[in-house]
Amino acid sequence: xTEPVFYPRLSPFGTGVSCRCPRCGKGRLFKGFLNLxxxxxxxxxxxxxxxxxxxxxxxxxxxxxxxxxxxxxxFETQFEPPMWLHLAxxxxxxxxxxxxxxxxxxxxxxxxxxxxKASDSGTVDYD
Numbered sequence: 001x002t003e004p005v006f007y008p009r010l011s012p013f014g015t016g017v018s019c020r021c022p023r024c025g026k027g028r029l030f031k032g033f034l035n036l037x038x039x040x041x042x043x044x045x046x047x048x049x050x051x052x053x054x055x056x057x058x059x060x061x062x063x064x065x066x067x068x069x070x071x072x073x074x075f076e077t078q079f080e081p082p083m084w085l086h087l088a089x090x091x092x093x094x095x096x097x098x099x100x101x102x103x104x105x106x107x108x109x110x111x112x113x114x115x116x117k118a119s120d121s122g123t124v125d126y127d
Contacts, residue, residue, distance in 0.1 A: 013111070
């Protein structure tokens with residue numbers, strides 16, 4: 001018989017932000033930009049059951065709204081730029097911020113699901 005392998009308890013935020021396997025912390029979590037790998041190449045964890053849903057997008061909307069709206073208002077009151085300058089600055093900032101945060105936030109949500117053994121049905125066995 002094979003000995004069970006012990007995996008240390010890793011931080012879901014550390015593994016999620018680095019887009020690594022939530023169990024071993026070494027294997028890749030994604031096979032593309034946002035497509036999850038079927039399983040971890042290092043420890044064999046089945047990632048097919050993991051689903052972050054719309055959670056990462058909602059958090060990103062809140063984070064970017066909290067940061068960009070005050071910056072845009074401050075920029076408007078301090079410099080009074082023309083409207084075309086606002087249109088040239090803020091859409092790329094928002095799109096870049098959303099694309100930059102989406103993958104790490106999705107990784108954090110999946111790592112938190114694994115860490116808390118969460119699923120739609122209330123129970124899931126990732127092992």
